[in-house]
Amino acid sequence: MKLALVLAIGGVVLALRLWRHRRRRSRAGGAGAPPRARSAAQPPLGDVGLVAAREVRERVRGRILRIGTLLMLAVVAAAIVIPVLDRGKASVQSVGVVGPLAAQLRADVVATGTKLSTSVRFVPEVSTASADRDLRSGRVDLVIVNARELRVNRAIATGDMSTTALLVRALANDLGVEEAFETAGLTAAQAAHLAGAKPVPVVSLQRAPPSGATTTTSVFGLILVFVMLQQYSTWILVGVMEEKASRVVEVLLATVRPIQLLTGKVLGIGIVAFAQATLIVAFALVLAEAVGSDLLRGTAPLALVSTFVWLLLGYSFYCWVYAAAGSMAERQEQVQSLAFPLVVPALVGYIVSLTVASSGSPTTFFEVLAYLPPTAPFAMPVLVGIGRATWWEFAASVVVSIVCTVAVAHLAARIYRRAILRTGRRVRLREVVSPASS
Amino acid sequence: MSEVASHGQVGRGLLELEGLTRHYGPVTALDGLSFSVPAGEVVGFLGPNGAGKTTTMRAIFGLTDLEAGTVTWRGSPVGQAERRRFGYMPEERGLYPNMLVGEQLEYLGRLHGLSTSDAVAATAVWLERLELADRAKSKVEALSHGNQQRVQLAAALVHDPELLVLDEPLAGLDPTGIDAIGAVLVERARAGCCVLFSSHQLDLVEDLCESVTIIDHGRLVVAGKVDDLATSGPRRLVVRVEGDRQAAWAKGLAGVTVSESDGGAARLVLDESVDSDSVLRAAMAAGRVTEFTFERRRLSEVFREALA
Numbered sequence: 001m002k003l004a005l006v007l008a009i010g011g012v013v014l015a016l017r018l019w020r021h022r023r024r025r026s027r028a029g030g031a032g033a034p035p036r037a038r039s040a041a042q043p044p045l046g047d048v049g050l051v052a053a054r055e056v057r058e059r060v061r062g063r064i065l066r067i068g069t070l071l072m073l074a075v076v077a078a079a080i081v082i083p084v085l086d087r088g089k090a091s092v093q094s095v096g097v098v099g100p101l102a103a104q105l106r107a108d109v110v111a112t113g114t115k116l117s118t119s120v121r122f123v124p125e126v127s128t129a130s131a132d133r134d135l136r137s138g139r140v141d142l143v144i145v146n147a148r149e150l151r152v153n154r155a156i157a158t159g160d161m162s163t164t165a166l167l168v169r170a171l172a173n174d175l176g177v178e179e180a181f182e183t184a185g186l187t188a189a190q191a192a193h194l195a196g197a198k199p200v201p202v203v204s205l206q207r208a209p210p211s212g213a214t215t216t217t218s219v220f221g222l223i224l225v226f227v228m229l230q231q232y233s234t235w236i237l238v239g240v241m242e243e244k245a246s247r248v249v250e251v252l253l254a255t256v257r258p259i260q261l262l263t264g265k266v267l268g269i270g271i272v273a274f275a276q277a278t279l280i281v282a283f284a285l286v287l288a289e290a291v292g293s294d295l296l297r298g299t300a301p302l303a304l305v306s307t308f309v310w311l312l313l314g315y316s317f318y319c320w321v322y323a324a325a326g327s328m329a330e331r332q333e334q335v336q337s338l339a340f341p342l343v344v345p346a347l348v349g350y351i352v353s354l355t356v357a358s359s360g361s362p363t364t365f366f367e368v369l370a371y372l373p374p375t376a377p378f379a380m381p382v383l384v385g386i387g388r389a390t391w392w393e394f395a396a397s398v399v400v401s402i403v404c405t406v407a408v409a410h411l412a413a414r415i416y417r418r419a420i421l422r423t424g425r426r427v428r429l430r431e432v433v434s435p436a437s438s
Numbered sequence: 439m440s441e442v443a444s445h446g447q448v449g450r451g452l453l454e455l456e457g458l459t460r461h462y463g464p465v466t467a468l469d470g471l472s473f474s475v476p477a478g479e480v481v482g483f484l485g486p487n488g489a490g491k492t493t494t495m496r497a498i499f500g501l502t503d504l505e506a507g508t509v510t511w512r513g514s515p516v517g518q519a520e521r522r523r524f525g526y527m528p529e530e531r532g533l534y535p536n537m538l539v540g541e542q543l544e545y546l547g548r549l550h551g552l553s554t555s556d557a558v559a560a561t562a563v564w565l566e567r568l569e570l571a572d573r574a575k576s577k578v579e580a581l582s583h584g585n586q587q588r589v590q591l592a593a594a595l596v597h598d599p600e601l602l603v604l605d606e607p608l609a610g611l612d613p614t615g616i617d618a619i620g621a622v623l624v625e626r627a628r629a630g631c632c633v634l635f636s637s638h639q640l641d642l643v644e645d646l647c648e649s650v651t652i653i654d655h656g657r658l659v660v661a662g663k664v665d666d667l668a669t670s671g672p673r674r675l676v677v678r679v680e681g682d683r684q685a686a687w688a689k690g691l692a693g694v695t696v697s698e699s700d701g702g703a704a705r706l707v708l709d710e711s712v713d714s715d716s717v718l719r720a721a722m723a724a725g726r727v728t729e730f731t732f733e734r735r736r737l738s739e740v741f742r743e744a745l746a
Contacts, residue, residue, distance in 0.1 A: 054545055246532055247528065254499040254500075254521060421502075
């Protein structure tokens with residue numbers, strides 16, 4: 001959360017600077033002799049800051065960001081609110097009753113329904129025939145005949161987990177036990193004693209699987225990380241390619257160094273990206289709190305913080321890779337063929353992580369993925385969410401990611417420097433990575 | 439090679455290129471190229487296609503890796519700080535198509551070291567100067583080719599550079615555009631700026647430039663003042679004698695070669711030893727002289743002779 005706070009403050013500071021620049025611009029006087037560039041006050045990050053500020057300004061101004069953000073907010077809102085609304089709708093099971101049903105048994109049926117998060121409405125039936133008609137018409141969900149038989153419209157399949165199926169199974173068992181008690185001639189007290197039996201405690205060597213809330217948060221975080229990383233990486237890829245295609249890069253590199261231009265672009269898009277991510281996560285948290293969603297229950301907040309950290313690390317890693325790829329292309333179709341192999345590791349990490357977030361059972365392969373920089377942004381937050389990562393494992397993965405990011409950035413800067421001014425055709429990787437090429 | 443430009447080193451700065459060498463695979467782009475650009479002059483940078491002009495210009499801005507050679511400004515190697523004071527217009531025009539014209543120029547001004555307020559002021563000045571003031575809020579892609587070219591020139595000028603390097607700045611422009619950009623180049627040179635520009639429009643170069651540098655196959659062929667080059671070599675005379683259409687009177691003169699005689703005008707090439715007065719006297723003896731003019735060599739002739 002601290003990280004989110006720092007990023008949010010950074011975004012605000014940058015916005016204020018842009019606002020001040022605009023004010024100064026509007027105050028600037030009319031035409032005179034053209035000023036000369038001599039030791040003018042440079043922004044804090046120098047040329048990198050100027051490049052980053054332009055990226056921020058152009059992205060914020062573009063419709064893609066605004067529409068994309070609104071769409072994501074809508075999806076997040078739907079993901080949070082719809083389950084809450086569904087939860088609020090109390091389902092009702094209509095139970096037809098043929099013949100007598102003792103008050104105690106009625107109470108038992110209601111209690112069983114409550115356990116299954118449903119309420120029970122009893123419908124008196126005059127005969128089995130009328131009850132069957134009501135079953136066929138759907139007026140009732142099941143029928144209890146003389147407290148000795150249950151009737152349903154369709155047979156209950158083994159894997160059927162609908163509320164009706166669960167209620168039928170539970171009632172069939174309860175009524176069977178009641179009948180057994182009667183047959184055994186137990187007194188009411190003995191029967192009540194047996195009915196109140198509690199299961200013995202079960203001691204497990206492994207921790208319990210994640211709660212539904214944590215699973216929801218992990219899946220939510222995963223989708224957020226995947227969608228955002230793909231979006232931001234594409235921005236970088238296309239942004240670098242467009243600078244090359246429009247040849248403006250030659251004008252820019254006549255005054256700034258390639259590494260400054262590249263870093264400024266990565267930083268600028270990164271600032272916009274994390275402002276957007278912060279907005280979406282803050283919106284999700286506030287909305288979840290307001291509607292009483294499960295999003296923040298249990299270990300879910302930890303999973304969310306972990307997701308945010310890995311969004312930052314994932315962007316830091318992928319942005320360099322995509323920038324290098326963008327510098328090798330100058331047409332849209334070249335971009336697509338370059339992007340495909342870069343998407344594959346992210347897609348593998350995303351799909352495997354989604355599976356593990358749902359099952360709560362990570363394999364050794366998955367744990368390895370949590371230490372590989374291309375897949376760690378998806379795998380490690382899931383491990384955190386399901387309580388299968390210690391703090392030092394988390395830290396180790398972060399360190400591995402940072403070290404690899406530095407190495408990748410170094411290589412990407414080299415590729416960028418060599419490829420960005422080569423125009424006319426797509427640059428091959430071996431042309432720009434071999435030590436002899438220049 | 440007649441003369442390497444070493445004159446006119448007044449005002450600010452001087453660009454020196456020494457032994458520039460660059461190959462692209464088997465192709466030699468620069469082959470030990472050396473020349474200098476004096477301050478306060480418009481220097482035409484000429485050569486046939488593939489001569490190495492663009493590579494040379496890119497080398498000045500560090501945009502191509504040299505295998506050998508140095509580029510110095512005021513005697514010091516050119517680095518990022520120096521390039522900040524240079525203006526560049528590449529052969530393939532480069533601007534952000536979706537960015538507003540005014541903001542684009544301000545951004546480039548800032549990258550060249552101007553403060554925000556100075557960049558805003560300079561942008562206004564140059565848009566006004568290049569008759570683009572009403573297009574400041576337009577996207578570059580919405581402008582005509584000629585106006586995009588003007589914006590590109592403004593991008594090179596917005597920070598009032600000490601050295602202006604322009605690769606084919608006049609290509610594709612109509613006469614009005616050529617006049618506007620040409621006037622700006624001359625004005626900047628008068629203000630003390632070094633201006634180096636390449637072009638294949640030799641008549642325009644002759645009109646705009648004080649000096650030219652001609653290269654071929656990555657090597658310097660000719661460099662010097664346009665006036666000096668035009669008057670260098672054997673003296674050439676155009677003489678028109680009434681009633682004499684074949685210039686028969688000149689054919690017998692010692693040290694005089696008739697290069698052309700057409701429609702009554704004879705073009706003569708004089709050896710150094712020949713006194714032009716004696717030629718005039720011979721012409722007058724042949725009939726009434728209606729024209730007697732020393733002819734300057736056109737730059738196109740200098741160019742062709744240099745590359746022959």
